[in-house]
Amino acid sequence: MDSIDDNPFADLQSSFTTPREADKENIEQGFKEVNLDDPSPPQETDVQVDDEQMRDDSVRDSSNNAASNRGNDQDEKDDNERLSDRKRSLSLQHQQQQQQQQPQPPQQQAQHIPANGVVKLPSGKMYEISVCDPQKIGNPANSYILYTIRTTTKMPAYRQNSLTVLRRYSDFLWLYDSLCKNNPGVFVPPPPSKQTYGRFKIDFIEQRRQSLEKCLIKCANHPHLSQDEDLKLFLESDTFALDVKQRQLDKAEGKSVLASWGSSIMGPKYIENDEWFDVEKQRIDGLELQLKALVKALQTLSTQRYDLASSLAEHSESLLELSRQFTHSETLTRLFQMLADISAQSKRGLDELIQSDASSFTATAEEYMRLISSIKSAFTSRIDLFHDIKAAESSYNKKKTTYEKQKSVGQIHQYNIAYSLKDLAMSENAVHESKRQFERVSALIKEEMSAFDKMRMEDFKFGLKELVATLLQSQRSIHEGWVKYEQELKSI
Structure with a gap:
């Protein structure tokens, strides 16, 4: 017996309601496909393909329910047409908005932190x-x-x-x-x-x-x-x-005790095995002699420039005093005053040259003469590391000899064997570490010497440029003064 809840018209109702609900779902799905927040405009080809697919689905649904749904075909067709018109309208509006918007500048890349x-x-x-x-x-x-x-x-x-x-x-x-x-x-x-x-x-x-x-x-x-x-x-x-x-x-x-041995114990005489260090030592010694001679000559030249600047100042004052004695001749007064101005200009040029020389070229030569002492200290530190190696080897050999001697005569206790072996291992590691340090410092000195040569060229080039620029400026000013003075003499 059929239940009271069974509806004999359920099949008939579903045949009428299902197409309309399917159409409603298709319409809602179509609106979802047009995303207003999407910055890229929808493609026309995709819209056309979706429309055709929706029409095909609608036709199939209509054919399956032709007996009960012929009255709804026209409504379905109207809904699909309205959906297509809505999509095209939204697409045109979105394209217009894209044309009105200005292109956004690219975002700056975040700074990379090492x-x-x-x-x-x-x-x-x-x-x-x-x-x-x-x-x-x-x-x-x-x-x-x-x-x-x-x-x-x-x-x-x-x-x-x-x-x-x-x-x-x-x-x-x-x-x-x-x-x-x-x-x-x-x-x-x-x-x-x-x-x-x-x-x-x-x-x-x-x-x-x-x-x-x-x-x-x-x-x-x-x-x-x-x-x-x-x-x-x-x-x-x-x-x-x-x-x-x-x-x-x-x-x-x-x-550590080992570090103090290198400075307190005089080891065997060091014999250089790397020819590069012998060549560089000779080159550094020759460079030191050249820099000392250059600094001495520059200091002598600076002293003479000081004396010359003082003499030019006195000469300028004397010419000014002399110009005041020719009150009856404006021409002679003007000539002596111009000559005094040239002497004063020469004095100012020498002062600038002395200051520039002291702050650039002479200072650079003195700096590198001091730096040579630092280079020699670096070479000496390498020799100290060699003595550290010998001290570590001597300590290891003594401990090893003592251990083997005590072990052979049975004087070492069983519980002290592990301690003695550990002590020997530490001494052996100290020898290897000293050798690694020696090799590391040797490679570092070669690296530093290459950087030293490059930096020396750059610093002396910069010092020479400043010195020559100051010298040329001083000479140009003096030359202009003499040219004007010569023109004044010719006009008399």
């Missing part, structure tokens, strides 16, 4: 440093010059990007000594030499300031020195004196 966290400054360097504002501190009996050091860096090890500290000349000496000890084989740029007399003169203070700044910039941007802990302490510590004492205590506690 794996080590170091972001270089715009100049291509890791540090920008200035040494400025020298001030005299203390009483006349115990006074010194204090310099302000301003540093800009993006090295991640520093607490700030901009740092400002106060340092004196002896602090620069400490930094140089520390960098040499921490980095054997590296040619550490040295600070300017000490000077007992005249160290508070304005010209000397300015020359020293420039030399200290140049030295510090080269140290900070050196690939093997830029991340040194003592350099970091020098550039950012506000309690520098206390931190230096603590650093010295830490280094003294951490210094």
